[in-house]
Amino acid sequence: MTMATLSIIVLAALLAATLIPGFDLGLGALAAAFLLGLAAGVPTNDVTGFFPADFFVLIVGITALFAVAQLNGTLDWLLDVLLRAAGGRLVLIALAPFAIGAVLTAAGTLPAAATAIVSPIALGFAARYRISPMLAAVLGVTGIISGLLSPLAVYGVTARSLSDKLGIDLPGSAPVTFLAGGLLAGLVVCAGCLVAGRFTGGIPRGRASVPATAAPLAPGTTDPAGPAPASGTAEPAARSDSTGLESAPGTTTSGAASGDTASGATSGTATVTIAPTAAATRDPGSGTRAFTLLCMAAVVVLSVGFDMNVGYLGLTAALVLQLAFRLPLGAIVSRIPWNVVLLIGGLLTYVGLMQHLGAFKQISELLGVAGSPLLSLLVLCYVAGITSFAASSIAVFATVMPLLPPLVAAGVSPVGGVLAVALASVLVDLNPLGITGGLILGAAEPSARARLFRQLLVYGLISIVVAPVLTWAAFGWW
DSSP: OOHHHHHHHHHHHHHHHTTSTTOOHHHHHHHHHHHHHHHHTOOHHHHHHTSOHHHHHHHHHHHHHHHHHHHTTHHHHHHHHHHHHTTTBHHHHHHHHHHHHHHHHHTTOOHHHHHHHHHHHHHHHHHHHTOOHHHHHHHHHHHHHHTTTSTTSHHHHHHHHHHHHHTOOOOTTHHHHHHHHHHHHHHHHHHHHHHHHHHHTSSOSEEEOOOOOOOOOOTTOOOTTOOOOOTTOOOTTOEEOTTSOEEOTTOOOSOOOTTOOOTTOOTTSSOEEEOOOGGGGOOOOHHHHHHHHHHHHHHHHHHHHSOOOHHHHHHHHHHHHHHHHTOOHHHHHTTSOHHHHHHHHHHHHHHHHHHHHTHHHHHHHHHOOOSSHHHHHHHHHHHHHHHHTSSOHHHHHHHHGGGSHHHHHTTOOHHHHHHHHHHHHHTTOOSTTSHHHHHHHHHSOHHHHHHHHHHHHHHHHHHHHHHHHHHHHHHTTO
8 A cells, every 4th residue: 555545545534533522633634644754754844844834824814804803893894884785685795705706816816815805704794694604605715716717817827828838729719718617607606505595594584784883992992792703703611523613502503594583573474684793883983994994905905916925914904903903912813713723734734745645646547537538528527626625726727737638639629628627626625624615714603613614524525526527517518
């Protein structure tokens, strides 16, 4: 048995061990990486080098920035503005993260940066208006995927440059076709989510009401009404399940059934009025809002327009705001989801070691590419989907693309082939084993994280089976 094969078996064992009460997946992955490195003769310093430092900076920086925005009331005010723009319609509220994500990535924002921006908005709406956190996460990430193949986006640029380099002759309309294909795939997933949300209660029926704003809070004070916990808020009575994610006892997740009513709503009616949490009634004051929004806008502009690191930008903006408004530092640090950092950091360290040992290359070789051109394209889509589940999607896409030219020469549509492989690589991104999943978990309420982790894992495993065949069937003939 090779070390690559052993690493695959150990990963499967780690995931199975999450069924054991009290097992922490992040700690288990770090220990497994250490022991497997010893067995494979990989120096411990090299194993440590697989720890995703960029992920650490990204999630800490962004969650710190949005923690400040929530502490001073700006985030709640911003959600109210979006609520008014949607006319209180919960369906339109649920679609807001999809639209924001699509616009950001279509304009050239890197997927991780777009996820970091969209996640707090999507999960903030979920927590306040009893929208399913899983549904909000899927809609937000699907929007991000929808814009990834635009002429300005990283995937669109990579697809065209790799095609030229590999001798795949694309028509002049290919950039528009790539964008249309990504948007079509995203809209189909979005429509399916909305239908499922209506039937399962993931999106409550009726409209949300926006309460009158209260007087602004003084700097450093807390809301006597008891604001809802921000992402990463530590709770003394929290328990930990097998994933290592905290879950407060006696609490329910944000995805309540549509029959739930807010205070004062009439039970038994077909529709309800969903009232926001008490934290949403705070008015931070125009000066506080303006400066906070200016800092948040600077983070977006500098990360999108000047390709600066969004994590470091978030940390810097959070520090400036904390000093400007004299916010308690402990309240900000406690809202950083350290358990999520441990979980995803440990998993990505182990996955990095697996890549070093050639585990994903072995998976690709086992699947192989054989048979008719269209059947070979289907196998290629599965290679991309399976390896992207726990690895960088853009790296997998670039690795798999060199296998496409022989299929194009055999009769596969060049545009359709590139689209199918690209979308098969990215549609499996929404799982808890990567940076996207980590950012989603970090933005969720602590009481919802354990359940959301399991839902993301199930969604990701199902997407491995379903996404490649659907992208092949939809775009292989384009």
